[in-house]
Structure formats: C-alpha cells, structure tokens
Amino acid sequence: MEAPEALAPAWIVLGRTAGGVEALELDADARELRRTTVPRTELAAWVAVRETVHRPRWVWSDAPSWYGPLLDAGVRVARCHDLRLCHAILRDSVFVADDAGLRRVVEWDATPLAEAVDDDSALFSFDEGPVGPPDDLAGVAAEFERQRLAIARSSEAGRLRLLTAAESAGALIAVELRAAGLPWDAATHDAILVETLGERPAGGGQPARMEELARQVRLALGDSGASLDSQPKLLRSLHRAGILVESTSRWELAEQRHPAIPPLLEYKKLSRLLTANGWTWLDEWVRDGRFRPVYVPGGVVTGRWASSGGGALQLPRMLRTAVRADPGWLLVVADVAQLEPRVLAAMSSDAALADAARGRDLYSGIVESGIVETRQEAKIAILGAMYGATTGDSGRLVPRLRRTFPRAMSLVDEAARVGEDGGVVTTWLGRSSPPPSEGWRTAQSQATEADASAADQTRARRWARDRGRFTRNFVVQGTAAEWALSWLADLRGRLDRMTFPSDGAEAPRSGPVFARHPHLAFFLHDEVIVHTPAALAEEVAVAVQESAATAGRLLFGDFPVDFPLDVRISRTADKS
DNA sequence: AATTCGTCCTGC
DNA sequence: TCAGGCAGGACGAATT
Known part of the structure; x- marks a missing residue:
C-alpha cells in the first residue's frame, strides 16, 4: 500500500484552496501525519483510495458541499465529522464547560446550508454575510481542534462523542437519501389524482370533480359568484347564506347543518390535494421515477430533521401507494410504535x-x-x-x-x-x-x-x-431524534454490508452508487423506508429490527425498554 | 411590484 | 376534534 500501516490516518481533514483541495491526515490522537494537496479533478479517486484502505473519519465543513459531489462521482464514505452541525451542538450544550474557544468563533454559526443553496440571490449578494462556514484548511483544522478539545474535556465526553457521530452520520445519510431518492410511480400518482379530482383540465381551469363540487356549493348557498378559494370572501358568502361560522376551518364547518357544507368540505379536501401534491408538484419533484426532497439534518431546534422543498414531512397518506419499488426490488417500511x-x-x-x-x-x-x-x-x-x-x-x-x-x-x-x-x-x-x-x-x-x-x-x-x-x-x-439517528446510522452500516445477489434483480434507477446494496430511501422522525433487491428484503427487515435494538442499548444501556417496530415488506409504502 | 403576515392543512 | 409540542408549503390579504 502507498501508506504504511503505522501512518494510517484516523482522521482526514479537508479544506478548499483556489486550485483544489488540501488534506491533513491525523492519527488517532490527532497528531499530524501528512499534508497533501489534491487537484480538484483527482479528489474523488484520492478519497476512494483512502476510504478503502483506512476508513478514516472525514472531517469537513459540511457534508452537502463535500459529500454531494463525491457521491455524484460514485464515491461513498462510511464516517465523517460535520463541523457545521457539530459546532451548533457543542456551542449550546451544557455538557461543554471548557469550550476551547469554540463559542467565540461566530463564523461557524452559519445559516443552514439548504437555505443558502436554495436562495440563488445569496450567491450574488454581498450584504448578507457568509453563506457557509469557512472552508480553508487552516480554518477547518482549527475548528476541528476546538471541537475535539471541547468534547474531550467534557465530563460527558462519551455522550457528546455519540451525539456528534450520530449527527454526522445523519449528514451523510441525508445526502445519500437525496441522491438515491424515493422510488415514485408517477403513473400511479396521476391515476390517484384523476380518480380523486377528475380529469386534468387541458387548458387551465379546475379539474372536473372540483368544478362540480364548486357548482353544488354555490347552488346551495344561492350565490352563483361565491369564491371558495379566498377565506375572507368565502366567510362573507357563508354569512350571507346564514351560516354563522367564525372561520372556514374544517372542524368548525363540520358542526354546521347546511346543504352547502358537505360539498364545501369535499371541495376543500380536493383543493388541498391539488395545490399541495397535484400535477404541478409531480412535474416539479418527481424525475426519473424518484422523489428527491432536500433533507436538513439538525434543521429543527430539538435535533429533528427538517426538509426544504417538496414537502417531504407531509406526504399525504393517500399518495403512499405511489411510492413503488423498482422491478425486482421491494420496499421495507418500518416505523417505531410510540417512540x-x-x-x-x-x-x-x-x-x-x-x-x-x-x-x-x-x-x-x-x-x-x-x-x-x-x-x-x-x-x-x-x-x-x-x-x-x-x-x-x-x-x-x-x-x-x-x-x-x-x-x-x-x-x-x-x-x-x-x-x-x-x-x-x-x-x-x-x-x-x-x-x-x-x-x-x-x-x-x-x-x-x-x-x-x-x-x-x-x-x-x-x-x-x-x-x-x-x-x-x-x-x-430531542432524545427521540437522537435514538432515531442512532437507529438510522446503525442500519446504514448493516445495509452496506449486505451483498447483492450477482444474478439477481436489475439495477435500480437510483444510480450506480446504490445499485449494489439495499439503501435507505426515506426517513421521517420515526419511520424509514429501505429500497432493496427482493431477495434481500427479509434480511433487511431483520436488520431494521436489530438496529432498533442496538440504538436502544447504545443510548440507554441495559435499561429494560424495548422499541418494537411495525415492519412491512411490500411493493408500495401503503399504510394499512 | 415585492415582501411579509395570517390561515389552513398535512406530517410526526 | 379542542386542548398541548415540533415542522413545511400554498395561497390570499395586508403591508411596504
């Protein structure tokens, strides 16, 4: 091997320079082994070699900007330390008494990356401050040293190590989830829309069933010009018809006895589906049979993930049948009961x-x-x-x-x-x-x-x-989010170790990186969906259970609490 | 015209 | 389905 075993790096810190990338390789005690400059075009190959040989923990400013391109180039890594996410944790944690100066470094208090990336104008504006954390090797290495010391000097170092490792694993998984995508059958989605809303109008206007419901409401109200889509206008129309509600919310309308109410409630339901997850959503968010939301680890104060774009946190139940495994593959859908x-x-x-x-x-x-x-x-x-x-x-x-x-x-x-x-x-x-x-x-x-x-x-x-x-x-x-991250991180490792049957199913449309293993396809607070070759589905279902047990032990040791899962193996993500 | 606010509905 | 936590997104209305 090109690097002698005695000099095997435990950590590799990456920073950007004008022409490429600088790498600082550290041993387990964070002592410097080597510094290397890597041309940008060679980074993926350079990382792939070290990942295969040493399995270091990659230390970088933030996972999306580093791992996204690596994944696009076909390179996966097992472990990282995401400085931006870990900074936010360590800065606020009461377990950090001696912060090694970490709390004085304001440039790591950057806005969540998804916001910066989504907002095109931020790239061109000069008055909104930095859009991301510092990225040069000196700045990155200094922050890593502050975080390392802050953890090491904590009386709760073990918990903080677990938390920062889990958070960083989540950062990798979020990038991978977006790259792999959730298998989504646009034809099924379209069929649900047509069945529920009526035919899609060719030249604009409303779908047939909504049009008909609106007609019934206006007839019942005796108000042929009533607007159903503006809350204040609808409220006035209702009042004119003698329906004295204070709002147009569903539960208040449902208490009323009036022939306009049933079609109105149905109209509102359909309107919601059309605007939130209708054909426009389908065109915008489903490409090549995959729904790819942006996951934002640590996006919620409690540590839960947020999402940005596509409304991944609110997929309506009735659309879950559109989540459909590729031919020869299956979905393993698992959620924790009362986490x-x-x-x-x-x-x-x-x-x-x-x-x-x-x-x-x-x-x-x-x-x-x-x-x-x-x-x-x-x-x-x-x-x-x-x-x-x-x-x-x-x-x-x-x-x-x-x-x-x-x-x-x-x-x-x-x-x-x-x-x-x-x-x-x-x-x-x-x-x-x-x-x-x-x-x-x-x-x-x-x-x-x-x-x-x-x-x-x-x-x-x-x-x-x-x-x-x-x-x-x-x-x-927050603790439930920590359990879920541990569950996810352990499961990711188990899935990666499973071997793809050589004569088995055709490769999925998730891209070459995910063609050889079962992979995570969706995560939401207490639920995961794994997309797997059909032959491995049973094995995956077992792994999901074992990971839940492992997460429980990791956090709570021998305390006798269990985390039973509802696990289903299916072509679709339907909830029964 | 552009931005923010409020309401409503979806998920956990 | 109201109370009680955490979210995202669409839309119209109000504000600048």
Whole structure:
C-alpha cells in the first residue's frame, strides 16, 4: 500500500484552496501525519483510495458541499465529522464547560446550508454575510481542534462523542437519501389524482370533480359568484347564506347543518390535494421515477430533521401507494410504535412505564395498568403529558399518570419548570435548548417590578408557560431524534454490508452508487423506508429490527425498554 | 411590484 | 376534534 500501516490516518481533514483541495491526515490522537494537496479533478479517486484502505473519519465543513459531489462521482464514505452541525451542538450544550474557544468563533454559526443553496440571490449578494462556514484548511483544522478539545474535556465526553457521530452520520445519510431518492410511480400518482379530482383540465381551469363540487356549493348557498378559494370572501358568502361560522376551518364547518357544507368540505379536501401534491408538484419533484426532497439534518431546534422543498414531512397518506419499488426490488417500511413515551421511560428510568410499553402497544399497556378506561384515553393522556396540556380531557387525565409513572412525569415536569424559569434543558446525549430570547427575559423581569400592569403580568405568565411547554417537549422530542439517528446510522452500516445477489434483480434507477446494496430511501422522525433487491428484503427487515435494538442499548444501556417496530415488506409504502 | 403576515392543512 | 409540542408549503390579504 502507498501508506504504511503505522501512518494510517484516523482522521482526514479537508479544506478548499483556489486550485483544489488540501488534506491533513491525523492519527488517532490527532497528531499530524501528512499534508497533501489534491487537484480538484483527482479528489474523488484520492478519497476512494483512502476510504478503502483506512476508513478514516472525514472531517469537513459540511457534508452537502463535500459529500454531494463525491457521491455524484460514485464515491461513498462510511464516517465523517460535520463541523457545521457539530459546532451548533457543542456551542449550546451544557455538557461543554471548557469550550476551547469554540463559542467565540461566530463564523461557524452559519445559516443552514439548504437555505443558502436554495436562495440563488445569496450567491450574488454581498450584504448578507457568509453563506457557509469557512472552508480553508487552516480554518477547518482549527475548528476541528476546538471541537475535539471541547468534547474531550467534557465530563460527558462519551455522550457528546455519540451525539456528534450520530449527527454526522445523519449528514451523510441525508445526502445519500437525496441522491438515491424515493422510488415514485408517477403513473400511479396521476391515476390517484384523476380518480380523486377528475380529469386534468387541458387548458387551465379546475379539474372536473372540483368544478362540480364548486357548482353544488354555490347552488346551495344561492350565490352563483361565491369564491371558495379566498377565506375572507368565502366567510362573507357563508354569512350571507346564514351560516354563522367564525372561520372556514374544517372542524368548525363540520358542526354546521347546511346543504352547502358537505360539498364545501369535499371541495376543500380536493383543493388541498391539488395545490399541495397535484400535477404541478409531480412535474416539479418527481424525475426519473424518484422523489428527491432536500433533507436538513439538525434543521429543527430539538435535533429533528427538517426538509426544504417538496414537502417531504407531509406526504399525504393517500399518495403512499405511489411510492413503488423498482422491478425486482421491494420496499421495507418500518416505523417505531410510540417512540417518544418509550424514550421518556428510558431517560427517566421509569420501570413502570417501560413495563407498560414492553412488547406491545404502549397505550394498551397503560389501559391494562388500570388508570384509564380506553386506549384513546391513554393516548391523549400521554400526549398531554409530553406536550404540556393543562385543560380538556388530556389535562384532566395527566394527574393520573403522575401517580402511576412518577419518575417519567417528574422528568417532564421538571423540564417545564426549568423552561418557565428561563433555564436551559438538555437531551439525553447533550443537545441543549436555546436560551430564552432577550424579549422573553425582559418581559419576565418587567412583570416583577412594582409598576407592572396586570397585562404585563398576564403576558409574562403566558410566555413563561409557553416556554415551559417547549422545554418539556424538547427533552423528549430531542432524545427521540437522537435514538432515531442512532437507529438510522446503525442500519446504514448493516445495509452496506449486505451483498447483492450477482444474478439477481436489475439495477435500480437510483444510480450506480446504490445499485449494489439495499439503501435507505426515506426517513421521517420515526419511520424509514429501505429500497432493496427482493431477495434481500427479509434480511433487511431483520436488520431494521436489530438496529432498533442496538440504538436502544447504545443510548440507554441495559435499561429494560424495548422499541418494537411495525415492519412491512411490500411493493408500495401503503399504510394499512 | 415585492415582501411579509395570517390561515389552513398535512406530517410526526 | 379542542386542548398541548415540533415542522413545511400554498395561497390570499395586508403591508411596504
């Protein structure tokens, strides 16, 4: 080999120069081994060799800008450290006491890359500041050293290592998900649209069924010119017809008894489908049989992913039959049952809640424990506990949970108290909530002064409770996101190790990089879809389960909580 | 004319 | 389906 084993790099830091790329190879203790300049055109091949020989952790400013082009060139890597994402975590984490100067470096507080990339004007504007983090080797290596030290000096170094590794794995997976795409059958989608909306109008105008429904509504209202697409105008038309609603929202309309209401509700439903996921969406987002949304790891304060473009977070259920595996391939669709309460049980060491959850539907387990009558009650009670409900059925049921699951409830109650007091809360692995805004703190301190008005005090209390609900949910939602990232990262590794049957299915349309392995095709909070050669589908289904168990052990050790999955093997991603 | 705000609906 | 957390996107209306 070209590099002697003794000099095998554990880390390779990449930075950009005018003509190409500079690489700094480091050993396991981050001591410098070599510096190399690589012409841009040779980067993919250079990376491929080192990946094959050494499997280093690639250290770069951000995964999309580095890994996107590498993947396009057919090169995958196993591990990376995404400095931009990890900076955001370490900057805010209360587990970082000695930050090695990390919090003083503002240039790494860049806007999420997807925003910068999507906004063409940012490329040409000079007054909006940097669109991305620093990218020269000196700047990148310095930030890496700060992050390395910040983690190493933390009393919770193990958790932060896990979190930064999981976050970085997520960064790779997000790029790969976009490159692979979700197999999408445009013909099925079109058939659903035609069946639901009616034929697509040739020369503009509305689909046939919507047109007919609109006619029925106008007839029933006795208002031939009624506008159904403008909320204020529709509201006025309804009032003129004697339908005295305060809004045009579905639940309020549904309470009314009037012949115009059923066709109006149906019209609104169809209108929603047409505008959000109609033919325009299909033309714009589905190419070559793939839906390729932009995933934004760490895009949500809690650590959940966001998405940008295509509405990947809101694929309507009725379109899931359009998600269709390539010929000879299958989809393995898996989601976790009640992830968040299970995570809560584990992080609070609440054995009673873990018992109620074990091996079955958690809500049924709570019913069996006797504190509520029905599964539905159990569900709204648990959701109320995690979201901070104080009124209604949910708020009424929460006190019962407090008696039966005191440890779990005190964890979320304490998180809410800290938030109301202006404090910071932290997930299991160390992602901390942002501190309260200046305006929030000002409102709180003003409300305690002698001349504070009743309105000031009311507002301050409301804002305090709002923030308490946020921090209450933050610890659970954020830790669930950490579990999900661990699940995903472990699964990715298992899928890569599976061998493609040589005489098996034809290559998928996902591109050459994904032609030889089952690969992740979709991820949303607690659900994954794997696109796999049919012969490997059973093996993939097992791997998905094993990865869930591994994620549980990785985060919570031996604490006896399980994470049962609903796993389906199918041509489509239909939910039964 | 361009940008921001508010409403509504989808997902977890 | 209301309450109670986190999102994205479309659209019309209001604002600049």
